[in-house]
Amino acid sequence: MSKQQVTITSVDIFRFSIPMEPFTIATGTMDHAANTFIRIHTDAGFYGVGECSAFPMIVGETQDTCLVMAKDFAKLWKGHDALDIPARMQQLHDATAGNGTIKSAFDMALYDIAAKNAGLPLYQFLGGEKRVVESDITIGIGTPEVMAKKAIDFKSSGATILKVKLGKGAVIDVERIKQIREAVGPEMKIRIDANQGWSFDEAVFALQALGQYDIEFCEQPMRTWYDDKLPELMGLSPVKIMADESVYIHHDARKQIESGSCHYVNIKMAKAGGITEAKKIHDTCSERGIPCMMGGMLESRIALSSKLHFVYASPNIQFYDMDTCKLGHLIDPCIGGAQYDGYHLDISDAPGIGADADEVFLAGCEKWTVDFND
Numbered sequence: 253m254s255k256q257q258v259t260i261t262s263v264d265i266f267r268f269s270i271p272m273e274p275f276t277i278a279t280g281t282m283d284h285a286a287n288t289f290i291r292i293h294t295d296a297g298f299y300g301v302g303e304c305s306a307f308p309m310i311v312g313e314t315q316d317t318c319l320v321m322a323k324d325f326a327k328l329w330k331g332h333d334a335l336d337i338p339a340r341m342q343q344l345h346d347a348t349a350g351n352g353t354i355k356s357a358f359d360m361a362l363y364d365i366a367a368k369n370a371g372l373p374l375y376q377f378l379g380g381e382k383r384v385v386e387s388d389i390t391i392g393i394g395t396p397e398v399m400a401k402k403a404i405d406f407k408s409s410g411a412t413i414l415k416v417k418l419g420k421g422a423v424i425d426v427e428r429i430k431q432i433r434e435a436v437g438p439e440m441k442i443r444i445d446a447n448q449g450w451s452f453d454e455a456v457f458a459l460q461a462l463g464q465y466d467i468e469f470c471e472q473p474m475r476t477w478y479d480d481k482l483p484e485l486m487g488l489s490p491v492k493i494m495a496d497e498s499v500y501i502h503h504d505a506r507k508q509i510e511s512g513s514c515h516y517v518n519i520k521m522a523k524a525g526g527i528t529e530a531k532k533i534h535d536t537c538s539e540r541g542i543p544c545m546m547g548g549m550l551e552s553r554i555a556l557s558s559k560l561h562f563v564y565a566s567p568n569i570q571f572y573d574m575d576t577c578k579l580g581h582l583i584d585p586c587i588g589g590a591q592y593d594g595y596h597l598d599i600s601d602a603p604g605i606g607a608d609a610d611e612v613f614l615a616g617c618e619k620w621t622v623d624f625n626d
Contacts, residue, residue, distance in 0.1 A: 359526020380565025421450020
């Protein structure tokens with residue numbers, strides 16, 4: 253019998269840094285995933301897990317800001333009911349604007365608790381069912397030759413969908429795609445992500461030149477302050493446009509869609525602040541006939557697992573950019589959770605998210621506890 257109230261008793265916060273091979277996009281190069289991991293303990297005898305991945309050049313949060321805010325957020329929830337997710341998240345929103353990355357970890361842990369309390373895997377708790385989910389695999393920015401070789405390697409490993417990072421020079425970006433398409437042939441899907449790297453004129457040039465290479469879509473061609481130019485770009489581009497950094501919350505999605513600024517929307521928990529807001533974005537897009545993609549930052553398989561559960565419960569998510577753990581993580585700090593079979597994803601029917609952190613890895617992580625019994 254599930255409890256009617258599950259009271260939060262303490263919160264553990266970990267600096268969850270995962271070493272990785274250097275990976276470059278238009279906004280910078282990362283050599284480790286600067287993540288935060290939390291466990292929210294309850295009086296029901298189980299805890300919920302949450303993880304987020306800070307991307308300062310995109311969301312303005314760092315690992316350190318996440319850790320500071322996590323301690324403040326934990327104190328707000330002293331003695332409160334973990335099952336009232338809207339009320340708990342509203343407390344965080346009332347306390348501070350933005351900070352969606354660290355909020356997403358708290359939101360995730362609440363959903364883990366709620367599904368465990370109901371004795372259900374999270375996707376069933378959310379009303380979903382399993383389906384085939386095949387992720388793309390991302391090629392970071394390099395020389396056209398290096399990127400083409402990487403594409404061949406991915407193709408030979410069984411990948412069928414490439415996501416190619418662009419945004420460092422429109423002319424060479426076209427050459428990058430030309431060489432990749434010639435290397436892999438016509439059958440692989442290629443989607444591109446400029447990560448806000450182009451001006452309007454560069455975006456027009458690049459997208460018109462790339463039209464001949466059968467590009468599935470282009471994510472975020474320009475900086476968000478050029479959002480007002482997206483309707484014009486939509487009219488000039490043979491390649492469909494996906495909003496990423498232009499959409500944090502569902503109101504952003506509504507404005508992008510109603511202004512004719514995108515064909516698709518990329519949902520990321522680190523932007524949205526977790527499943528609560530991600531569902532609002534999903535539904536806003538669904539009502540307007542705009543398909544979504546499930547994206548991510550550099551999360552481990554812990555957060556990946558929560559995203560897979562969300563995908564199973566979100567039929568309007570039709571594209572899957574869920575390769576973060578395959579992008580050179582040198583350590584896997586997760587036990588249980590989502591598994592890759594090649595580029596396909598699946599997860600067990602364990603209650604909740606079904607993933608947790610490896611205790612051996614956690615032993616080496618800096619830790620703080622906010623305990624309400626002190």
